[in-house]
Amino acid sequence: MTATQERSAPTRRSRRAARGRAGSRTLSAIAGLALVAAAVAVQTLGLTPNDRGAPISTTGSLGEDVDTGRFTVRVDKVAAARTVETLSAEPVATEQLFVVVTASATSAKEPLKLGQPRLITPDGVSYEATDKIPATNTLANPWVQPGFWVSGFFVFEVPASAVQGSKVAFGLPKSALVEPFEPEVEVDLGLDEAKAAQLTSAPQDVYPLKKS
Amino acid sequence: MPPPRKPRIVLQGLGAVLALAVTLGAMTYDDYRVYRVRTGANEITQTHVVQPGQAITLKHISWKASVEAVPSLPDGKKAGPGTTYMKIVITRAAADQEGTVKTAKPGKMRLEDRLGRSWAIEVGDDAVRGDKLEIGRPYPITAFARVPAAQAQEVELVLRPSNYRSDVPTEKLTTTHTDPDDVELRFKR
Numbered sequence: 423m424t425a426t427q428e429r430s431a432p433t434r435r436s437r438r439a440a441r442g443r444a445g446s447r448t449l450s451a452i453a454g455l456a457l458v459a460a461a462v463a464v465q466t467l468g469l470t471p472n473d474r475g476a477p478i479s480t481t482g483s484l485g486e487d488v489d490t491g492r493f494t495v496r497v498d499k500v501a502a503a504r505t506v507e508t509l510s511a512e513p514v515a516t517e518q519l520f521v522v523v524t525a526s527a528t529s530a531k532e533p534l535k536l537g538q539p540r541l542i543t544p545d546g547v548s549y550e551a552t553d554k555i556p557a558t559n560t561l562a563n564p565w566v567q568p569g570f571w572v573s574g575f576f577v578f579e580v581p582a583s584a585v586q587g588s589k590v591a592f593g594l595p596k597s598a599l600v601e602p603f604e605p606e607v608e609v610d611l612g613l614d615e616a617k618a619a620q621l622t623s624a625p626q627d628v629y630p631l632k633k634s
Numbered sequence: 635m636p637p638p639r640k641p642r643i644v645l646q647g648l649g650a651v652l653a654l655a656v657t658l659g660a661m662t663y664d665d666y667r668v669y670r671v672r673t674g675a676n677e678i679t680q681t682h683v684v685q686p687g688q689a690i691t692l693k694h695i696s697w698k699a700s701v702e703a704v705p706s707l708p709d710g711k712k713a714g715p716g717t718t719y720m721k722i723v724i725t726r727a728a729a730d731q732e733g734t735v736k737t738a739k740p741g742k743m744r745l746e747d748r749l750g751r752s753w754a755i756e757v758g759d760d761a762v763r764g765d766k767l768e769i770g771r772p773y774p775i776t777a778f779a780r781v782p783a784a785q786a787q788e789v790e791l792v793l794r795p796s797n798y799r800s801d802v803p804t805e806k807l808t809t810t811h812t813d814p815d816d817v818e819l820r821f822k823r
Contacts, residue, residue, distance in 0.1 A: 474661075475665065530751075531750065531751050531752070532751070532752050533744075533752060533753055533754035565753075565754040565780075567753050567754060567780070567781075568751040568752075568753070568782075569716075569717075569751070569782030569784075569785065570714065570716055570717050570780075570782055597672070599668060599671065599672055600668075601668055601669055601672040602665040602668060602669065603665070
C-alpha cells in the first residue's frame with residue numbers, strides 16, 4: 423500500500439530517489455555492456471583445441487641426446503647447400519638455401535617413425551621440411567626402434583635470413599587423431615651470427631644424401 | 635527486503651569451483667582417452683601363447699611361426715653394428731571352409747623382448763595370391779626385422795590376426811559384422 427501512495431503523491435525526496443534509480447540503471451547498463459565486451463575480448467585469448475593440446479617440447483642443443491621419454495633425437499650436423507643430391511642421384515636445386523640437418527634417433531619401447539620436422543626462427547616463423555626431397559630419403563623413412571640408433575637427413579628450404587638462431591622441432595608424424603601433448607624434441611642449432619654468416623655465405627654446391 | 639547476500643556468494647563460488655573442476659576433469663579424461671586409442675592401449679586383447687614349434691588353430695585358421703637370426707637380408711644387406719636381422723616365417727592354413735576367406739596378413743606384427751620392448755616387422759613376401767585359401771594348404775609369410783644383437787635369442791613374435799574376410803563385398807564392408815578383433819598370438823622360442 424505504501425508504494426501506491428508514494429506513486430500517487432510523490433514527495434520531493436522520492437522524486438530525487440527515482441532520478442537516482444534511473445541514473446543507476448544507466449550505470450548498470452553501461453557496466454553490463456562493458457562486462458559483455460570484456461567477456462568477448464577474453465574469449466579471443468582462449469586457446470584453440472590444437473593450441474591447448476600442443477606438443478610438449480624437450481629442448482637441447484647440437485650434438486646432445488634429447489630424450490622425450492618416448493624417443494630420443496640427436497642433431498649431429500648442420501650444413502647448407504644450393505643443390506641436394508637425392509639417394510637416386512637426382513640433383514634438386516633451390517634459389518633459396520637448403521639447410522641439411524643430419525640427425526640420429528632411437529626409441530624407448532616401441533618402434534615408431536618420426537614426422538617431418540619444422541625449422542623455427544627466433545621470430546617464431548616456422549618452415550616445414552621441404553617436399554622437394556622425397557620423404558623416403560629422410561630420417562622420417564626408417565623405423566626408429568629401441569636399442570639402436572638410426573641416422574639420416576632432413577632438408578629445409580629457407581631464405582638465408584631464417585638461418586640465424588634457428589631451432590628444429592622433431593615430433594611424431596601427423597595423424598587424423600591428434601594425440602594431446604605429444605612428445606617433441608626442440609634442438610637449438612647453435613647458429614650465432616658468425617656461424618649463420620658462414621653457412622649462408624658459403625653453401626656447398628652439391629650436398630649428397632649418402633650414408634657416411 | 636534485500637536478499638541475503640552472503641550465502642548466495644558462497645553458493646555461487648562453490649558452483650564456479652565445481653564447474654571448473656568438471657570442465658578440467660572432462661578435458662583431461664578426453665585427452666587421456668585419445669592417448670589410449672592412439673597408442674593402442676585401448677585394444678581389448680586376449681593373448682594365446684604358442685609353445686615352440688607348435689601350431690595353434692584359432693578362428694578357423696591354423697598358425698605356425700618361426701623366428702631366427704640371419705646374417706643378412708636376401709639382398710645381402712648386413713645389419714648395422716650391434717644389431718641383427720631376424721627372419722620370421724609365419725605359416726597360416728585354413729582349417730575349414732570358413733577359414734578359406736581369411737586371406738589378409740596379420741593386422742599387427744611385432745617382435746617383443748622380456749622387458750616388453752618391441753621391434754617392427756616388414757613383410758617380404760606373402761604366399762597368398764587371390765582371395766581364397768585352399769583348406770589345409772600352408773601359406774607362408776616371409777618377413778624381416780632388425781633387433782639389437784643382445785636380444786636376438788629372446789625376442790618373441792606377437793601377432794594380431796586380421797578379422798578381414800575376402801567374401802564381403804566392398805559396398806558392405808562398413809556394415810558387415812566380422813569377428814571381433816581381440817586376439818593376439820605369442821609364439822614362444
